[in-house]
Amino acid sequence: MNTWQTRRDGLVKWPGYGRGPAYGERVNNAYDVAVVGAGIVGLGHAAAAHARGLRTVVVERSPRARGATVRGSGHVGTTLQVDAHRALAARTRELFLSYAPRARFWLARRGTLAVATADDELEVLRGAGTGRILSGREVTDLAPVAGAIGGALYRDDMQLNPREMAPAFAAWLAAEGVDFRWRTTALGADPGSLATSRGDIRADNIVFCVGVDLESLWPDLAARHGVRRRATDMMLATGVGLEFPVITGSTMLRHEVFRETPAHADLLSRFERERPDIIDLGVGQTYAEVSGLGVLIGAAHRDEDDAWPFQEEVAFDVLSREARRLFGQKRLDVRQRWRAVAAAVPGDTLRARAGDGIHVSAAGGDSAMSMGLALGETVLADLYGP
Ligand SMILES: Cc1cc2nc3c(=O)[nH]c(=O)nc-3n(C[C@H](O)[C@H](O)[C@H](O)COP(=O)(O)OP(=O)(O)OC[C@H]3O[C@@H](n4cnc5c(N)ncnc54)[C@H](O)[C@@H]3O)c2cc1C
Incomplete structure (x- = not known):
């Protein structure tokens, strides 16, 4: 049962939430998918992986999401894009509608x-x-x-409270069985292995959804794509x-x-x-x-x-x-x-391969949150089939 509480400042409290594993604590270390970053893009990938029944872990360096996602306006604009972006936004809208009641975050459908x-x-x-x-x-x-x-x-546009949505979504995914490693920094990856500040994590596929940190973690790739x-x-x-x-x-x-x-x-x-x-x-x-x-x-x-x-x-x-x-x-x-x-991000979304089983996803632009969930679904479909 969900027991999170929304505080007056719009943040969400979840028992044990934001805690990294204690020193010596035994944790499961082998996954199908490891996602780095608990912003909307990372959560979208984790949700899509979990929906496929894949063993999924999210690695986030902060005690809770505190990047661009929680700092935004929470405007889910599904009509401000064109072409492929509009399709991503329309699918993200459906996904938000499906997740909001389950993760219990506020989602207004007024336009x-x-x-x-x-x-x-x-x-x-x-x-x-x-x-x-x-x-x-x-x-x-x-x-x-x-x-x-x-x-x-x-x-068709919607609105959410970004300060509430990201923590509530993460808390719900955790309750559903996705592992979260908070206060854990990803340092780099080799095929099948993600190096973190709390040790290595084995995963068949590793997806970096680190927003602006793409630039320091994958500098050549970021430069190539004009990030x-x-x-x-x-x-x-x-x-x-x-x-x-x-x-x-x-x-x-x-x-x-x-x-x-x-x-x-x-x-x-x-x-x-x-x-x-x-x-x-x-x-x-x-x-x-x-x-x-x-x-x-x-x-x-x-x-x-x-x-x-x-x-x-x-x-x-x-x-x-x-x-x-x-x-x-x-x-x-x-x-x-x-x-x-x-x-x-030029073109507002980025999907790239950084090595065998190592991937990078980013959404950057004024309405990038409105495409983030569908981006995750698309990447998982590329990796595991439609
Ligand atoms: C002020 C502002 C307002 C916006 N308003 C809207 C809006 O109203 N509607 C809309 O659709 N879009 C909006 N956007 C765009 C959208 O919010 C962002 O593009 C989107 O949230 C980016 O999500 P993200 O998951 O890529 O990045 P982030 O939310 O920044 O998440 C990246 C995460 O990765 C973690 N991380 C980074 N490096 C590491 C590492 N090495 N190890 C572990 N963790 C790591 C970070 O701590 C962070 O939590 C807005 C953007 C801004 C900046």
Whole structure:
């Protein structure tokens, strides 16, 4: 029986959870699949392996997932991708729907609201040809936003609390029989053997799902695939009463479904002319409110090879100002700020072979969590057949 409890800060507590094996403790050391990393990509691979009845272990250096996955907005966008990515996102949606009730994490199925405050934004939404186009009045009936001239509603999109989902998912997988080695760092792999800071683990297939650490663990492979570091700044403020994750004009600059529209060039040149700060700081305004937590406000993005840990206040000034403007508020009650350094992966997903039985998987991009579960399923199908 699941006995985890959600704490007020959105984290999940599980008895014995986050504990690495004690010195001398006997642990099973032979598996079909070893997964390195307990972010959404690693959990997706572990869940897919376990669903096939494979003996599976997850090796995670932290006491619980604390990489890009828990630092995100929790917006499961299944309509912001195109082509193969959209298929991955659609399958990830099905998988989240199937896992959420079993792992008991919150998953809202209300959709995403795109708010247009300028004609070119509305044109981009129309050009994307997905979602229901809304009038300004319909938008303000759905969300407490100011200045909307129209918008779009993407009904299939979903929302979760990333701080709750990843620990709850891991706890459920552990209860189902997947072994987790927390506080254990993977050092490298040879065919059939994963070297870790707590000894070797034997596994037929080893999959590295280490996000940005790909760059230091598999430097040649990362360089070959053009993987970079992306520093993203976000903040949490007291809720404003949003029932839907909200995206805006600056988000439309970033997502592939909007980038492919004819009006995108007009949108980009207006931002370059009128809002160079948004372009320079890589701001894509998104808002996702989680009951009991607040509104997750994103995000300023910078691709840097040396992602410096110190956050520029100017990025938070822009995020605060834009949020106040959108919600027509004089003050924004900011409660947390943080930085995530994640992998920026050209093409947003990466599947590569690093040796016999050694594989690397990554999802990197603004909606990469929305593809992570299906990526795991795809890799396992490559290894063990459909
Ligand atoms: C701020 C932000 C907001 C985002 N918002 C969204 C969103 O709303 N919707 C969406 O779809 N996507 C979003 N994304 C993208 C998405 O969250 C990430 O791309 C995705 O979570 C990456 O998952 P991951 O498992 O690859 O990486 P991570 O979550 O970083 O997991 C990698 C794990 O590997 C572990 N690890 C690394 N090296 C080792 C080692 N040697 N040994 C053991 N363990 C190791 C790390 O500790 C970490 O836990 C966002 C990204 C960011 C940065």
